[in-house]
Amino acid sequence: MAITAKINVKDNDISAAIREFFISVLDTEDVSAILIPQHLPMKKMLMPTLVTDPQKLETADPLAPCFPMNAARLVSRLTRKPIGGKILVVLRPCEIRAFYELVKLNQGTMDELIIAGVDCLGAYKNSDYLRFLKQHGDKATEIFYQNALNGKTEITEGIDISPACKSCENPIPEGADILIGLLGADISNHLMIQAQSPKGEAVLKRLNLSEAEEPSSRKEAVSALISKRSSYRDEIFLKTHEATDTLDKLNNYLANCVNCYNCRVACPVCYCKECVFVTDVFNHEPYQYIKWAKRKGMIKMPADTVFYHLTRMAHISAACVGCGQCSNACPNDIPLAELFRMVAWQTQKAFDYTAGKSLDEKPPLSVFREDEFQEIVGIK
Amino acid sequence: MTEFEPNIIAFVCNWCTYTAADLAGTSRQSYPKNMRLVRVMCTGMVDSQYIIKAFMEGADGVLVSGCHPGDCHYINGNYKARRRMKMLKEILPLFGFEPQRLRLTWIGASDGIQFAETMRELTEQVRVLGPSQAKSGMVL
Numbered sequence: 401m402a403i404t405a406k407i408n409v410k411d412n413d414i415s416a417a418i419r420e421f422f423i424s425v426l427d428t429e430d431v432s433a434i435l436i437p438q439h440l441p442m443k444k445m446l447m448p449t450l451v452t453d454p455q456k457l458e459t460a461d462p463l464a465p466c467f468p469m470n471a472a473r474l475v476s477r478l479t480r481k482p483i484g485g486k487i488l489v490v491l492r493p494c495e496i497r498a499f500y501e502l503v504k505l506n507q508g509t510m511d512e513l514i515i516a517g518v519d520c521l522g523a524y525k526n527s528d529y530l531r532f533l534k535q536h537g538d539k540a541t542e543i544f545y546q547n548a549l550n551g552k553t554e555i556t557e558g559i560d561i562s563p564a565c566k567s568c569e570n571p572i573p574e575g576a577d578i579l580i581g582l583l584g585a586d587i588s589n590h591l592m593i594q595a596q597s598p599k600g601e602a603v604l605k606r607l608n609l610s611e612a613e614e615p616s617s618r619k620e621a622v623s624a625l626i627s628k629r630s631s632y633r634d635e636i637f638l639k640t641h642e643a644t645d646t647l648d649k650l651n652n653y654l655a656n657c658v659n660c661y662n663c664r665v666a667c668p669v670c671y672c673k674e675c676v677f678v679t680d681v682f683n684h685e686p687y688q689y690i691k692w693a694k695r696k697g698m699i700k701m702p703a704d705t706v707f708y709h710l711t712r713m714a715h716i717s718a719a720c721v722g723c724g725q726c727s728n729a730c731p732n733d734i735p736l737a738e739l740f741r742m743v744a745w746q747t748q749k750a751f752d753y754t755a756g757k758s759l760d761e762k763p764p765l766s767v768f769r770e771d772e773f774q775e776i777v778g779i780k
Numbered sequence: 781m782t783e784f785e786p787n788i789i790a791f792v793c794n795w796c797t798y799t800a801a802d803l804a805g806t807s808r809q810s811y812p813k814n815m816r817l818v819r820v821m822c823t824g825m826v827d828s829q830y831i832i833k834a835f836m837e838g839a840d841g842v843l844v845s846g847c848h849p850g851d852c853h854y855i856n857g858n859y860k861a862r863r864r865m866k867m868l869k870e871i872l873p874l875f876g877f878e879p880q881r882l883r884l885t886w887i888g889a890s891d892g893i894q895f896a897e898t899m900r901e902l903t904e905q906v907r908v909l910g911p912s913q914a915k916s917g918m919v920l
Contacts, residue, residue, distance in 0.1 A: 646876035647913045651920050676829065695838075696918060705920040707829075707836045713871050714828035714864070743871055750870045751863075765867065768859035770849060773866045779883050779902050 403601050405609035406590040415541050419460050426454040428606050432485030436460045462490045465544045466529035470668035470725045472498035476508035488514040493573040494723035497756020498668035501719045505671050517573020518580040521548040522561030525728045564724020564737035567633035569626050584618030640738045656732035659702040663736050666729035669719035713743045718764045720744035721756045786840035786906040791818050791826045796847035796889050803892030811899035824857025838915040841881045841906040848886040
């Protein structure tokens with residue numbers, strides 16, 4: 401199963417090496433399209449693009465420290481029904497995990513899909529990335545990776561990878577069919593490429609890559625990164641818990657929320673086709689607002705802010721993969737990713753579940769056992 | 781000083797706990813007026829948002845009560861309710877809600893006396909806890 405090979409890097413340009421690899425994959429004609437982040441011709445921002453012509457992969461940049469949205473949603477759109485051909489999608493580890501959650505909710509399928517993933521060293525939030533890109537131009541991705549692999553992610557002062565990324569203990573795309581490894585490899589010379597499933601193996605076999613061993617220092621580099629991230633995560637949990645451990649504090653934490661619901665739109669695992677919070681259920685009678693206001697002399701408008709966030713926690717925290725897109729999408733910089741990760745940690749632990757880890761683990765709210773959680777029943 | 785009178789919202793299933801409440805009434809059992817019963821067809825339909833809404837509106841306690849395991853008229857609604865309650869009992873205490881304000885019980889259709897006793901005891905427990913924080917402060 402584990403074919404390991406290498407792709408050579410010329411002139412320190414790892415992006416070019418990865419691009420060439422994907423061009424060769426699309427050239428084999430076994431894969432009919434590739435979904436890959438790419439700089440659009442009209443703007444320099446990075447966007448997921450669906451490419452069928454290998455020549456149109458010129459500005460593909462899957463290593464760029466940015467993901468404007470969690471692409472799991474897009475993959476769900478592409479795999480909702482059979483399309484009669486294989487698609488290869490290049491995803492970040494958190495996008496793969498989110499997609500796994502959607503597959504389990506019957507909102508996507510794996511049948512015609514090949515997933516490729518790269519070791520993830522984190523991403524900037526969209527607005528920060530644009531500034532970073534402006535400053536470093538075409539070399540931005542290369543500069544990021546060379547620094548980030550040495551543990552430095554704040555390259556331009558004031559711009560660092562998002563707290564969600566800094567506290568992410570899953571930087572390796574474990575659910576991918578094809579893994580492109582940077583950690584532990586001598587990236588001035590080559591990258592590691594590994595098939596993690598029979599599907600990935602089939603792709604690599606067709607390409608006649610030169611086989612190689614897994615770099616000896618990889619394991620060590622991976623565990624060092626994970627332990628650094630984990631300790632940052634624990635710090636964040638402590639800080640967030642301290643900032644929200646009463647309802648008053650939670651109010652304070654969410655006080656800048658304007659109920660735009662961007663966090664819900666950006667959330668890859670908020671799976672309802674229509675959210676109850678945008679239906680008529682929440683289009684209250686005008687007199688109702690007055691009644692609420694009279695109770696305490698005032699209410700904040702729009703109302704139902706804390707209600708909305710708590711409901712989202714109850715509905716999707718078990719599926720939260722910690723991608724941080726809620727924070728990325730918030731117009732008022734509420735640290736939502738920290739809050740949701742903290743809650744998700746608690747609820748996933750309670751159900752002995754890890755979101756996005758395996759397709760065989762059923763989502764906690766979709767199953768039950770007869771003899772569980774007896775301790776929460778009764779009033780003693 | 782007058783004693784604190786809590787408001788408790790109880791989501792009760794049509795087939796078991798609501799029937800038990802009915803039986804308590806016809807058997808002339810008395811229970812505190814602090815309880816507000818909301819009859820639902822099954823505890824399996826009580827979405828977390830109903831419970832959160834009740835708290836946000838100032839309920840001092842919320843009870844969800846349905847059929848005993850194995851007795852659900854929709855086969856497994858009560859098991860689903862139990863998972864959702866587990867979820868909320870993990871989340872709400874993070875923000876300072878006392879877990880004792882949120883309760884799940886199984887009360888069968890013939891348990892009229894047990895229904896009245898549970899209501900009395902629950903009311904006392906919530907009375908001791910005092911008013912919910914959602915009541916006193918401003919809630920966004």
